[in-house]
Amino acid sequence: TTLRWSAQLPNTPVAIDRGNFMGLAGCLILLTEEGDVTLCYMGTEPTMFVPPPLQESALSSSEVETKLHTLQHQIATYSQSAKNSLGAPVGRPDLKISLKVWPMLEGDSTCKLEVVIQAMTMIHSLHVNVCVTHPLVAVPNTHFVQNLGESIDLYSAVSLVASYTAPWELEANILAVYLRSDMTSGSAEASIVLPSPLVLELAPPAKESEASLYLSTPHPVILPTIFPEFGADSWNETGSNENVAGFKYKNFPDLTFTLSVNKGQQKYRIDSNSVSAITLPLNILSRKMENKSLKTAQHTFALNELLDATDNNIELRNQIRALQEKIKVGTAQMRAVQRRMLSKMRDKTPSDLTALSELITYTNDHVMQLSHDIETAQKDLRENCTRLGNLVKMTVLLIKMTGSVNAEDLKQFSEALSHTEFISESQGWAEASEAGLNYMLRTTLARSMREQYMPPFSEESVVTNSNNLKKYIAVTIDRMVKSIRREDRAVSPILEGEEDGHLKEGFHSPRPTLYEDFDTEVKKLLSQSSIAETVMSDVD
Structure with missing residues (x-):
């Protein structure tokens, strides 16, 4: 090996590779612990080139909303003037x-x-x-x-x-x-x-249940017509008939539900040993009886479990972040010990390496255990995301079946509290949901001008506490069901603190007085519903 050139490095690299950059053969690409990339190459003299940082154009919520309104106006203008709507296929499809x-x-x-x-x-x-x-x-x-x-x-x-x-x-x-x-x-x-x-099989109807959901419709329906895929033999063997039928899930046989019909009153009851097991039959009934006015008054039926799943989601993400910090420290310690051992081995004076060897073994076991813990937490987070999607879908269906919710509000709510799985380091389900619900409470569901000036959710914020998110969920559902909309109320355009000429101090503090209004509203809601035990301690 012949030394051709050399350069002094500002940091110790963790990975080195040869590359060909812009025609410069023989350049070295270095990666540091902090994620910085350095390119070393031979010029007229040993030179070092460091790529400049990416220019990130971070936009605030107000700028994004302004751009969105501008684009919507342009789309509407084009749609009215053009022969074909924007995005519509021209001619036949491909x-x-x-x-x-x-x-x-x-x-x-x-x-x-x-x-x-x-x-x-x-x-x-x-x-x-x-x-x-x-x-x-x-x-x-x-x-x-x-x-x-x-x-x-x-x-x-x-x-x-x-x-x-x-x-x-x-x-x-x-x-x-x-x-x-x-x-x-x-x-x-x-x-x-x-x-x-594919997911269900008939089972004997259960006589006891932990959760019951009641539905009503003016049109009679026979259960075998709702589940025509199951043969008559299966119905007879399990004791199911046109009035009552039991089912269990193939992937989790302990999860069961029973669907029964009261023909005299045209009512349906879904009994189950788990609230999350009711979403699928509710979804099937909603799809097959779409034009038969399926109604219910239990819009808060899944709210307890939804708030529990919200807590669990944020706890798991906090746990994953903490484990990632620990594994970062552990890997840094491993590299430091390895460098120390290499320097000891190069010394001319022999020395005992037993202590360093034991430290490397311990650090390796520690890092591997942390890796397994992260993998387990990520699997639990995946299961939690599935449970969240289940409960959010049920909540949206139940709110829709009340028949008293504005269609536009329900659409915005289903988009804000999405059942889409968010498996991301920077943005999870909690961040996306809190930002969406915060926007709804500042706009379409605002009760006063005061709430329109509620601080928006910061794009760089990471939700580490579920208190505010649970309040947003409870208040948003209550206002939608009661059809409380901003335009239906006569609201003073002057903030309450400005009516006497003085703006109240601390209005835009991390916890302004406005949140106390939410606390009062949530307490009033909890006193009338079944979710008091879940979030009352958080409100207090």
């Missing part, structure tokens, strides 16, 4: 997606999904994604076709994996992304409902 679910035999644990894609124009580089909600999995969940002829048949197997949470959705969504002949991209999507026997 491809057609047809879906088919193959019949399931008795005892099958998977169902076969067939996706037929028929090309209407010349397309290539076709990516097809099969999306199902956990604990359902699709294998394979992606397909790639380089060149598509007239049509192609794709197949995926959908199955149920072991989980402690009940599935709440049987819909499979297919998304196809492709390139046209002119190299422009396009997309198409379709969805299909999977059969109930």
Whole structure:
């Protein structure tokens, strides 16, 4: 080995690699513990080049809202003036997606999904994604076709994996992304409902339950027509009939629910040993009886469990962050001890390395244990996200079935309190939900001008405490059901603190007096509902 050049480094690298950057052969790329990338190369003299930091254009909430309103105005203007609406397909579509679910035999644990894609124009580089909600999995969940002829048949197997949470959705969504002949991209999507026997099987109706949900409809329905996939033999063997039927989940047999009908009063009751097990039958009934005025008054039925799952979500994310900090310290210690051992081994005077060897072994075991703990916490967070999606979906359905909620409010609520899984280091479900609910309480659900000046949720904030988020959820649901909207009230445009000429100090402090109004409202709500035991201590 011949030394060609050298350069002094400002930091000790943890990874070194050779590269070819902008025609500079033989340059060295260095990575430090802090994540800084350094490029060393030989110029007219030993020179060091450090890439400049990325220019991040951080926008505030007000700037984002202003840009959003501007874009919405431009879209509306274009839609009114143009012959075709913005985003509408011009002419015929590029491809057609047809879906088919193959019949399931008795005892099958998977169902076969067939996706037929028929090309209407010349397309290539076709990516097809099969999306199902956990604990359902699709294998394979992606397909790639380089060149598509007239049509192609794709197949995926959908199955149920072991989980402690009940599935709440049987819909499979297919998304196809492709390139046209002119190299422009396009997309198409379709969805299909999977059969109930994939996740459910008939069981003897339970006589006792921990949770009961009551529904009413003016139209009579026979239970076998709601679940036609189950044969008559299964109904007879389990003691189920047109008035009462019991079910259990295949991935978690201890989770059961019983659906019973009171024909005289046209009422339906869903009994279960778990609140989360009721979401799927409620979803099935809502979909199959969409035009039959399904009603309920129990809009806070799943609120206790939703708030508990919110606590658990934030606790798990806090735990993961703490473990990541510990493993960062452990790996830094491991590198320091290794460097110390290398320096000792290079010394001409022999010395005892037993202590360093034992320290390396201990540190390695500690880091490995932390890695296993992080993996376990991430699995628990995945299960928690599934439970959150389950309970959020149930809450939205129950609020919709009250019949007293403004459709626009419900749409904004379902978007703010999304059941989409957020597995991210920087933004999780709590951050997205708190920001969305904060916006609703400042705009469409604001009761006064005072609430419109509530401090917005900071984009850089990380939710480490669930108190405010639980208050937002409870207050938002209560105001939606009571149809409290800002435009329906005569509100003074002057803040209460400004009416005497003085603005109240501390209004934009981390906890302004406005939050005390939320505390009072939540306490009043809790005294009338069943969620008092869950959040009363947080409010106090």
